Amino acid sequence: MIKLTRLDGESFILNADLIKYVEKRPDTFITLTLGDRIVVTESPEEVLRLTIEYQRNKRLLPESS
Numbered sequence: 001m002i003k004l005t006r007l008d009g010e011s012f013i014l015n016a017d018l019i020k021y022v023e024k025r026p027d028t029f030i031t032l033t034l035g036d037r038i039v040v041t042e043s044p045e046e047v048l049r050l051t052i053e054y055q056r057n058k059r060l061l062p063e064s065s
Contacts, residue, residue: 002050004030005041014038016051 001013007027018032022044030038030047040047 002047002054004038004047004050007039007041009041016054019047019051022047 002016003011004014005011014030018034020031020033023029023031024044027039028042028044028047030040032038042050
């Protein structure tokens with residue numbers, strides 16, 4: 001999961017596994033695998049950095065029992 005910010009300043013958590021693609025137009029649009037679109041204040045590069053960090057970290061955390 002990654003923490004992002006909507007244009008109105010509201011923070012939210014997104015399951016990064018659902019990201020299909022990210023566009024800059026001029027705001028950052030995230031299109032999800034389900035077809036939904038979200039506009040965020042973060043740059044596409046920041047979304048990419050957070051997503052890569054998330055993918056790396058999810059493999060490092062042990063499963064809880």
